[in-house]
Amino acid sequence: MSGLESLYQELILDHSKRPQGKGLADEDGRNATSHQRNPICGDEITLRVRLTADGAVRDVTWDGAGCSISQASASMLASLVAEDAGDDGMPQASASALIDGFREALRSRGTLPLDEEVYGDAAALSGVSKFTARVKCAMLAWVAFEDAMARA
Amino acid sequence: MSGLESLYQELILDHSKRPQGKGLADEDGRNATSHQRNPICGDEITLRVRLTADGAVRDVTWDGAGCSISQASASMLASLVAEDAGDDGMPQASASALIDGFREALRSRGTLPLDEEVYGDAAALSGVSKFTARVKCAMLAWVAFEDAMARA
Amino acid sequence: MSSPAPVLDLAAIRADFPLLHQEVNGAPLVYLDSAATSQKPQAVIDAEVSFLTRSNAAVHRGAHTLAAEATELFEDARATVAGFVGAAPEQLVWTSGATAGINLVAYALGNASIGRGAPASAPFALRPGDEIVVTESEHHANLIPWQELAARTGAVLRHISVQDDGSLDMNAAASVIGSRTRVVAFPHVSNVLGIVNPVADLVALARSVGAITVLDACQSAPHLPLDLPALGVDLAVFSGHKMLGPYAIGGLFGRSEVLEALPPFLTGGSMITTVTLDEAQYLPPPQRFEAGTQPVSQAVGLAAAVRYLEGVGMDAVHAHERALERQMGDGLRSIPGIRLLGDAPGAERVGLWAFDVEGVHAHDAGQFLDSRGVAVRVGHHCAQPLHRRFGITASVRASAALYNTADEVDVFLDAVSGIRSFFGVTS
């Protein structure tokens, strides 16, 4: 797999073209929103977490414009939460652990791949970690997710 | 003559130890005073030109503290004016010509020696022109002379 | 152009730039990001190294032999660089770059506005309601310092709009520049549009209302013959690293009357005459604006850079880059889905083009080019308002310098033509 193809895997281009969770959900019940911006390219994302009464993450929706990496990453994050949340939601501790693991892998310069069992489609973003200038693009949605939970 | 001896000729050390024209004359008649400072070492000079009724230079007196080059130069300038002024004084045009010639020689990096016939003892300052960092010291009194005449 | 462009000996020129000879992602590097920062010829590196290994000492401060030698080299460098832009040595102030130079002017005007200058600075004071005029094409460096100055003084910031074709709206300029205008700041060449602005017309408008002009010459100094006094501007800035020189040095040119009237900005050593614990007296320009230890070896390096440019000849540099610009522009226009920013017909230009790739984000487009060894800049290029005006947040920019070749432009164009299909965008 050439450098470019390891970055832009089919799955990534798919998610960026048919993004999941795009379009902000209504602010019903417990919820929190975060707006993040990549100052280098001007990409932005607005991400909303809705929580269950117990404070678990119910779903993630988002809106924004950006490169295919940042769009795919947001889409993958939303679908990962959708898959894992179930009826009781995803405990915030689990969400935080996911974010931490994602950040660590992305900063690893290709040494720590993301586990597909845990990250689902988002595991395809492992290749980004070799492109240090693009790590911020992939992180954008996840930073927004973290920030939104902190505000919740 | 070693570099150092060409700079500190006996005549220079003599003038710096027994300076002529030192001590400002009273401000009688037409006169003008200039204060100059070398920002690098903090040396300063106050120089007064007294003029005849016709506007010719009658005498130059000065006060100040500084290195032997700056003190000797002021002293030599005062004595040169004293010698050349005579009863009618030194025409300002002649004074300006002297200053211009002095500046040119000092900036010449050793290529234009000062003529002893014209500059008297001050011709001993020719050696300073090879020490670019010291040119300002030798110029201080002459710049004050020029400035004072411009104010007169 | 009717006469054939003077041909540069590109093989010889390229041999002078060590960085260019490398592979990136398995392809020869095609460096088309010189508007961001230029590469340095060996002569610049050698000049700095030779200074540091043979003549290095504190300038303007020491009496010892080494210090005198260093001072001479430093002041010779000033004369050389000043000469390159048509100025006298005492009209050139060293700065750490163009951004620092514009901030210097803005803060000095701010200081004049609160009475921190000599009486001569009073005419430069800004009062509430006075106006500062910039253009919509500004690099942030020539925009935010004026926003902040306006906020500090109560002045109003206005702007000259950019037309759809990238040219300045000179009708707007004539109505925006008016009796309350005190400062008109504008780029000689926008770093996104590449168009040479009508300096003479803007200067005439500013003069007619008694406003001072501040020229951002970052993108012209490396590419055009430049005579700042002849252009009639009051102040102008440029950056060393964009003109084959070192980082961390730039120049501020000022007309002598203006520099002499302005109060200092940075304060500290080497810019004073007498200092007491309570107050300081300041030297005349350029020293008044050069507080602290200066970029000494960098000045020597920048002098070597302008000597290199002069050796090639700025007319030849301009003609060569103009030819590359035409080749790029023509090629890009023929690729489906490419939209050039600022394609004003018949405009005088330097060798750069920014463009949008329909359906592909600039970051992705740039990444694709990089995989072919082509280094371009993607993003807003520090010109967010201009991108917003064109309805986009980011673009791709290819910018040439004297060391680029027609073959490289071909590689670039070929790569650009592959972007949309790689990302599955059909036109």
Add this chain to the structure above:
Amino acid sequence: MSSPAPVLDLAAIRADFPLLHQEVNGAPLVYLDSAATSQKPQAVIDAEVSFLTRSNAAVHRGAHTLAAEATELFEDARATVAGFVGAAPEQLVWTSGATAGINLVAYALGNASIGRGAPASAPFALRPGDEIVVTESEHHANLIPWQELAARTGAVLRHISVQDDGSLDMNAAASVIGSRTRVVAFPHVSNVLGIVNPVADLVALARSVGAITVLDACQSAPHLPLDLPALGVDLAVFSGHKMLGPYAIGGLFGRSEVLEALPPFLTGGSMITTVTLDEAQYLPPPQRFEAGTQPVSQAVGLAAAVRYLEGVGMDAVHAHERALERQMGDGLRSIPGIRLLGDAPGAERVGLWAFDVEGVHAHDAGQFLDSRGVAVRVGHHCAQPLHRRFGITASVRASAALYNTADEVDVFLDAVSGIRSFFGVTS
């Protein structure tokens, strides 16, 4: 010291400094002007040259491979230099030098004072009658910016006096620093006296009244192990060129809470998030304070310099220079007509001495030393108030660095002992 000083391998160290191996006026160069500017080891030159010839590209802006590589080297350099002074990377702001760093702080406080900062900056605003405290031993760089800030805000500038033996009058400090004090700025080591000031005591006094502290670490960073957070200061500055690094780069250290609260100083590219024609939003520190293209290759060079110093070991550097200082001090005291400035008994010191030669102007004394190949600094060393306090306008200063030898100090002392007779002054 009871234990023997760790011995440096001086032959090896000197071999690393190409400039030292030359003759001046027919004698081997004895460079004792490192407090003005230090010489650079080959490793620093090589690091910069290697960056410029292999990795040079715009940082924090490009997505291409070269730009990513340059960005990494640049940020690694930040981490290295921050680590050298005990700080976290985000606590280190690049500046063009110590003078620029102090001006940054003074102007940022000024901007806070006129409401140009976020709400968090309000506690840093200065109001008329507030007090800024400096010392009588200040370098002009740590004096005039405060004079100007005081003039802009209506604050009052006060000072802690220096005693006859060169030590700070700490009783005066305790009474000068009071409830109106908002800023206490002082040198870690005066560039004329060479005495290490009681930082902890000054910080405690400042803290007790809620004032912030600004440390001028120019003359300590190259000579002592330094842990700025442990010293407890809020802000500190140092200059690259004085610590074996390139010109045109310096560092501003800030405690995170302080940096986060301060408004920007220079504005322009790379320090913003969103910019419209009317206003700009600013990034967090350190980027908030780093407008425009940064001293990129110089950062890489400075990182190489601190790695060099760390390789030798700052304890060893300090011990070696301390030994040279003792040798100089003892030698100078025994030469008739020499008056040392700041000969406080038992003071902690770095390797420099300034002195007056009775009956001989400093300029003449320096010239004589130069004729023997000895490069020292003469003048007021940008500390006019301190010289005035000692009743002189200029002094001679010899300052050592890790590359100086005991033999060189002997040459220096021998030359000093010949000054007065050459100028015909009899004691």
